[in-house]
Amino acid sequence: MTTGQLHRIASRAHPHPRNIALFGGSFDPIHNGHLAVARAADRRFNFDEILFIPASRPPHKQRSLAPFPHRFAMVSLACAEHPHFVPSLAEAGEDFSAHQLFYSIDTVRHFRRANHHLDHIFFVIGADAFIQIATWKEYEALLMSCNFIVATRPGVQADALRLVIPPELVARPQQVRRDSRTHAIVPVPHDPHILAKLRRTTIFLLETVMSEVSSTDIRRRVHRGQSIHGLVSVRVEEYIGKQALYR
Numbered sequence: 602m603t604t605g606q607l608h609r610i611a612s613r614a615h616p617h618p619r620n621i622a623l624f625g626g627s628f629d630p631i632h633n634g635h636l637a638v639a640r641a642a643d644r645r646f647n648f649d650e651i652l653f654i655p656a657s658r659p660p661h662k663q664r665s666l667a668p669f670p671h672r673f674a675m676v677s678l679a680c681a682e683h684p685h686f687v688p689s690l691a692e693a694g695e696d697f698s699a700h701q702l703f704y705s706i707d708t709v710r711h712f713r714r715a716n717h718h719l720d721h722i723f724f725v726i727g728a729d730a731f732i733q734i735a736t737w738k739e740y741e742a743l744l745m746s747c748n749f750i751v752a753t754r755p756g757v758q759a760d761a762l763r764l765v766i767p768p769e770l771v772a773r774p775q776q777v778r779r780d781s782r783t784h785a786i787v788p789v790p791h792d793p794h795i796l797a798k799l800r801r802t803t804i805f806l807l808e809t810v811m812s813e814v815s816s817t818d819i820r821r822r823v824h825r826g827q828s829i830h831g832l833v834s835v836r837v838e839e840y841i842g843k844q845a846l847y848r
Contacts, residue, residue: 619649622750623712624725625692625705628655629666630841631679632819632833634812636686638752641810642725643685646750651725652689652712653680658702667846669693678836704738709746722747723805728757735765744770749804751796759806762796772798823847 624639631653639651655672666672673688680686691708694701705724712722724747726734731751734740744766751762796804819829824847829838841847 619716619720620646620723621712621716621720622646622648622651622723622725623654623709623747624651625654625656625708627666627816628653628672628676629816630672630675630819630833630837630846632814632816632837633831634810634814636679636683636834637812638725638727638807638810639683639686641752641807642723642750645807646723648685648723650687651685652687652691654689654691654708655693656703657692657694657700671840671844671846675837675840678840679834681836682834706737706739706743706746709743713746723750724748725750725752727752728754728762731762732757732765741767741770744799744804745801748802749796750807751804752807752810754812759796762806766797766799766804770799772800820847 622639622642624635626635628635635653639653642648643651653676655669655676656666657669658666673690673693677688680688690697691711692701692703709722709724712720716722724743726749728751731749734744737743794806794808796806798804814832819832822829822832823841829841833841
């Protein structure tokens with residue numbers, strides 16, 4: 602069966618627009634902080650699917666990663682208990698070797714084509730990554746191609762996040778609106794959950810998730826022989842031990 606046939610079958614199976622989140626990362630390993638962000642986003646936006654996309658060769662990562670099959674396996678194990686969480690091979694490449702370099706703009710365009718532009722696509726990203734987005738390939742096109750959900754991180758302020766958004770992409774501010782009941786002109790209240798409204802998309806702020814857990818710390822703890830219990834899911838913890846990763 603061809604890729605095109607698969608896409609047509611998927612479209613028939615989902616005739617109505619869906620809310621889909623793309624959550625990419627090296628996931629080396631995936632940890633409870635990642636899952637907490639996804640759960641918080643799911644509660645707020647009621648997603649049909651949150652696709653966890655392990656990166657093949659992240660352009661901004663200088664260090665070597667654990668082999669892609671291990672990272673994908675850990676993502677699959679972490680997603681197993683969540684019905685809306687789906688592990689994705691979108692950046693595995695045609696031969697599933699994960700040797701190809703993928704950029705986020707290409708991945709978003711892939712899902713746009715696959716879903717015939719019908720679905721509402723959201724891009725989930727941590728604040729520490731979003732603040733560097735101006736260094737990403739075609740970042741202005743990326744910001745305009747889908748909605749963003751920026752998860753807060755300790756020490757990163759909303760004003761600092763707004764500074765990386767090109768002013769020319771921001772929609773003209775609507776200071777007043779007409780009340781639908783009285784037809785009076787009233788001020789538009791500020792929504793603290795919206796970081797910025799762009800001309801075609803919206804950047805949302807997910808402020809309820811503050812996690813100190815990091816993949817770097819987990820790898821370091823495993824290397825030192827320290828426990829990672831409670832930092833990753835039980836299944837991921839068992840997998841890391843059985844496969845002797847990060848030793």
